[in-house]
Amino acid sequence: MDPFGIRAIEETNLHVLSARPWAPVVPDKPRSTSSLVSLRAGTASLLRWVADHVEPAPPAAPVAGESQNGVPTSGRVG
Structure with a gap:
């Protein structure tokens, strides 16, 4: 007799x-949730x-009255 075959039949019946x-x-x-949380x-x-x-955050919006490079857009320079 094949002991593995008999065991397989018993397991199948169970x-x-x-x-x-x-x-x-x-x-x-009971589940171990601590490992899942970490x-x-x-x-x-x-x-x-x-x-x-992969996709860096967009640049911050310019402040009112400044251009993209930080130079004032209104008023006199100098």
Whole structure:
């Protein structure tokens, strides 16, 4: 007899019969959320860093009365 074949039949029967209404209820294992939180925060900071390098922020809007290079546009120079 093949012990692996017998074990496979037993496992298949347990899997199929677990969908029955009278199947024993096994509580879910508690999740470890601390690792997910740190993974999520690390991934978010990495994605933010990549986004800043791929598409930098647009330049700041010029202040009223100045041109793009910072020279006053009105009034006398000198």
